[in-house]
Amino acid sequence: MPRTPRDVTDAELAVLRVLWADGPRTVREIAQLQTDAGTATQAATVQKLLERLEDKGWVERDRTGPVQRFQATADRDDLIGRRLSGIAEELCEGSLTPLLSHLVKSERLTNTDKQALRDLIERLDEK
DSSP: OOOOOOOOOHHHHHHHHHHHHHOSBOHHHHHHHHHHTTOOOOHHHHHHHHHHHHHHTSEEEEOSSSSOEEEESSOHHHHHHHHHHHHHHHHHTTOSHHHHHHHHHHSOOOHHHHHHHHHHHHHHHHO
16 A cells, blocks of 8 residues: 655745656756746755655655656645645544635635636535
8 A cells, every 4th residue: 555645844845846847857957946946955955855755755766767857746736635634634623614614715716716616516416
């Protein structure tokens, strides 16, 4: 049975964002992309973050080429789901209803957002 990925730190999340946006990358490429985005990052730091993410099950390493490449093994939705489930468990005794109600009430939803929610509810009802 595959391991459930553990939560990630802010620094690890920054690395995952690069992998989600740009696909598999080397350590140096990730460091350069972060530097280009305004966060000066050393390759050694990125290497350590990738090792932690690999241990947690969020990335995997391709060792077949002359330079190792890393890719995310889970997507952004997986992380969102984990974090929201954790918040629901901690603050709402496991119920998602108060959490979802608060999110919908506190944010101004566009017509597109409202339609997406309606479509989601309809798909859930069909199951």
